[in-house]
Every structure is written in structure tokens, then in C-alpha cells.
Amino acid sequence: MGFSFPLRKIIHVDMDAFYASVEQRDNPQLQGKPIAVGGEHRGVVAAASYEAREYGVRSAMPSKTAQQKCPNLIFIKPRFSRYKEISSEIREIFFQYTDLVEPLSLDEAYLDVTENKKGIESANQIAMEIREKIFQKTGLTASAGISINKFLAKIASDINKPNGQKTIHPQQVISFLENLPIEKFYGIGKVTANKMKSLNIYKGGDLKQKSLEELTSLFGKVGDHYYHVVRGIHRSEVKSHRIAKSVAVEETFGQDLDEESQVYIKLDELTEELCRRLQKTDVKGRTLTLKIKYQDFTLHTRSKTESYYLDTSARISQLSRHLWHSRPFDKPIRLLGLSLSHLNIQEKKMEMQLKIPFPDFYQQ
Template sequence: MENPENNPVRKIIHVDMDAFYASVEQMDHPEWRGKPLVVGGNESRGVVAAASYEARKYGIFSAMASSIAARKCPQLIFAKPRFDRYKEISYQIREIFFEYTDLVEPLSLDEAFLDVTENKKGLKSAILIARQIREKIKIKTGLNASAGVSYNKFLAKIASDLNKPNGQAVILPEEAEEFLEKLAIGKFFGIGKVTAEKMQKIGIHNGADLKQFSLQFLTKKFGKSGLHYFNIVRGIHLSEVQPHRLRKSLSAENTFEKDLVLLEEMEQSLNSIYEELIRRLEKTGVKGRTVTLKIKYADFTQQTRSKTLEQYVETNHIWDLAKELLNQEEIPKPVRLLGLGLSNLNITEEVQHFGEQLKIPFEL
């Protein structure tokens, strides 16, 4: 557990909307309620962006190829993504967060960390705050949210998954190490499938197993991440809630219903993606120095081609660079997805000082 003598005991909430995109579609389309539904793709192409809980019963999850999802559930409903609608609701949810604290770190449209150690309501209980936030989200949007409460981001994130959907859980400081020792290694936030499999091969199946290995061994085996693994299994995670996250890139992409074979088809499709990227750039006002072309082939292998300039790229020059990258070398096989992005942006990190936090005891 983190040492309260050296670090302030914080109260962190992780709020995660339940099957957000899918739940929005079911709310807006009453005829889809209670039925297996996914957002994204269709019966033959694309990738599942979100799955309703009814669809998850069939073993369907986000990032799954939609063709596989359709085979798992023949009656599956495919809904087209409506990101403007999701953003609209996301903004409503964030307004609720800001009623309690300005220390809000969005991870995506449907989840965020909140530091409520010192909150605008003057409430001592983070559990109560999480419950109030979930109730307000339900009233304002009609949607369910789950929440996790703990003394750091890592544990709050894990806690938010414990009682999903429409629930919340708390991991207290004195409970953390015992809880983590029993936790399956694949359930640790930040340990993906590949790393989990690598750990299992050397006998690490849960937190207790991970705890047996020295820092020296873990850093030798997993590089810089070894220190992170050594700390988190002991409940140590010092990352603060960061309300101003630095955007690193801006992009647009499209998965095609039919694989593209001819270069002319690719250029025509890329032009539509370029126009969408320009709309996003104009909306945000950002500029960048690196243009990147993303190509995903029919066999799901992927390639990126980039070019970086000394000056920020003017919007009318992005298309010239996009065509240059497309024609940089031969396209060896059919293409299922093209993407175009801009990075090395003209955004400087905002540094704000919120003052030293007091050491406040963690109360229920």
C-alpha cells in the first residue's frame, strides 16, 4: 500500500458508462431494447465498436470482427455509429463531474477519473459522491454508469469493473494488497492479453504469484514496465488525475465494405478521409508537422507511411502529402482500411498548480 507519510491519501473515482454506444442506441431506438446489438460494422465487414450486454451473452465483444459476431448471433442487430450523439451525451455527463471537482481526466467519451479528495460539495465520502454522480447521470441521460472508488487510479479502475453493470465498488487502502494478491493477472488494468500470456508461461497467474518476483527479475523480463508491475501488485500507483491531457494526434479512417484493389479506388476513398480530417482540423484549430498514412490490408496486416516537415503543414498541402505517401511504393495486396492522421501538433502542455493536497483520511 502507498505510504501515507510520503504521499497524500487521495480519493479517486473511476466512472465508466455501461456499454455506452450500444446503450445509447437502445435508448434512442426502443425497438432494440433487450435485444443483442452491436455498434459498428455489418454482417460481412468491419469491427465491433461496442456490444450490448445481450450481445455479450453470445461471446461478442468490442474489437471483434463483425463477421464473427454475426456468426455467433444470427439475430444480431448492427447499428451505425453516431459519434455526434455520443459526444452530446458525453458532454452532459462531464458537466455532472464538474459539479464535484475540476480534477477530471477523461479517458474516452464514456469513462473518466475524478479526484474528489477536496471537492466542491465538501463531502467526505467518495462512495457517496460516486453514488450521487451515477444517480444524476441516470436522471439526466437515461443511461447507467458503474463506478470504482479507491485511493489511486489503478485500483479505482479495477473497482469499477467489479459490480458492472449499474454498480459500484470500493477498494480501501487496508484491503488493497490482499485483494490484488487474489486478482487474476489478466484482470490487472494495464496488463494486456499478450503480457498476461507471457506472465502465465513463467508461473504468474495472479497477484500473489507476481509478488514473488523481484524488481530486478521483472525489469529484466519486461523492461521499464517491470517497475510498474512490481509497484501495482503492492497497491502503489502515484499517477495523479490529469485534467489537461495533451492531444498527440488527430486522424480519420474508414473500413471499406469491399477491399480496394485499384490505386484509383484507393485515391478516391482517401480523398473522402482527407476531407473528414480537414473538418476535424478546422473544428479544433490544430496544426501538425507529421502526416501519416495508415493502410490495413485484407489479411489484417498493417502498414504506416509518414512524412515530417520542418514547418507546420498547411491544410491544402496535406492532400499532396497523402497522395505522395500512397504512391510511395507499390500497394502489394487488397486494402480493407485507409486512415490519414496528423501528429507533432502545435499544442503545448498546460501546466497548472492546484496546491498541495492535504492528507485526508479515507472515510466511507
């Protein structure tokens, strides 16, 4: 099937169990063992090794639940500075091929290689080279998905994990989507998938039978997205510069805070860390938000926007205490967080038109 819009060569690279793999690489004694990066007692799992995943341990799972599923699970404290260091090395490899790199997190990114620095026609070949260079440089494995848009590339990268890749060729797109189980569509979570199944939508082919009007009536604005992606249409471009909307810090405490003096100390610590991050990124902002999670897991936020930029610890500390006093201190505190938004960053828009002939889009 042909498409009425220019086709692109998009690669989604996703590191395999990145945080956990880094820990296993740096500490050979952890290799082959089930490990979880995250807090052991009151936190959540940030990443799980494949050995831990065999027991059902997953990222974002409460640590207590993870421990119950895998009694011999080894918890490792996160080392984000180390993960960032290795992530930077990986991105340097990406930039050897294209400047159109859109990081989603430390361990995954989109690359637009329609036009690339090495003049390689095959996106499949580029993905293989990148994965090999990542392994040679870091000793870590990555998976990749390759297709005509970000949506399909993201789905494809998960198909042959770990340490594999999948290409969805232009001529395969429609049949692939029609046969794809609805829960495998990127962005469709468990709740939405269950709703679709109640409407007899089990695969992309079932979704495709619904009109645009039906889908927007059933799912609101996102119905328009479902209508188009099941037809292989997803026009979002790879953005080489993701603009930060906020800078945030937070801490979950090993013991709940039940004294106001403890809260003041933690707010000052969070303020200093927030200021360090602001200085590192050379930004400042006008809106400060205080995040409070209580012992019973109820969550409250309070924000205030100033007419000037907040860029010193004294100003942020004063405002954080003001926000704290706007709520009664009536139960123990489990978590505190501070974030600064309305940053002084001007978003730059890049327009790019890519046209390539259909026949040589991919090569094996």
C-alpha cells in the first residue's frame, strides 16, 4: 500500500534494563542475579534485571510487592550520575549518524535517519551498527525498532527484546497494525484496552472499522489519534531539542516526618539541590510548586507564580515555606518535592520537509 505523505526512516533505540544492566556490569557479583534498582523498604522499583522480571518484578512496582514476588531480590540504590554518564556516551554514538535525536529518557531515544551523516540507505543497517557500537563502548545491549514513524518504531523496538531489533517495512505497516493486539498499541493502557475489548475491539483491524466520529465520541480527542495511527499515520517529527518545562527534586523519607522542624530541614535540603540543578542547566523560573505526600498516600500540591525569576536559594526557600504554611500540618509526611516551572527557555521550532522515494525506503 502506498502513502500520500513523505515517508521517513525512524529508529527507536531502547536500552535493555538499563539501570539494572549498568549495576550488573559495574559489579560482576550481581551478574545473573535478580536485582532491582530502587528503594528497598518504602520506594518503588526504578528498573529490574531480566532475572528479576522472570518473577514478575517490574519498574514502578512498590518495592514491598517486588520483594514478595521475588524473596531473593537484591535492591540496589540508584546512581543517576553514573547512568547519565553512560547515557551521554550512548548519545554520542547516535550523533555520529544524525543530529535529529530526540531523547525520551536516559535509556531511550528516537532517531530520524532519513538523511544521515554516513549516507547509508538502510535504516536497518544503521540500527545494527548503533547497537554494536553501544555494546563495544559500554558493554550493554540495546534493542531497536525501525519504521516509517515514531509510533511504529516505538512498538517495533519491544518485539525482539532484549538485544534484538525489528523493522516494519512500509509495505507491511497496514497488515501489521490490523493484526496487532489492541493492548500492544503504544499509548493504550490497561483501562483503555479493557474498554475497547468491551466494544469488541481486540485488534487493529477491529479498531479500523470504527469511524472517526465513533472514536471521538467514545474516546474524546484521543479518538482522532487512534483513527490515524491504525492507518499508519503519525506525523510527529523527531525533535532534536526537547524543551524542559520544569526542574524538580523530591525525596521519599525512610521515616515519616512528624515534626515541623524536620520539614524545614528537608525543604532547605531540597532547595539547595534544586538550585544546583538550576545552575547546572543555566535556567530559572517563576512558578514554584510544593508537593506533599502524606502517610496515608494522599497527595497535595501548592504553587505560586512570581513576577520575577526565582534563581537564588534565599528566594526559593522563603517561598517554599510560604507554600508549606498554606496547608495545616495535621498528619505525618511521607514525601516532599519542589519544582520550578515557567522557565526562561525559548522554544525553537524547526520545520523540516523530507521526501524520499518509496522503493528504496528500507533495505535489508
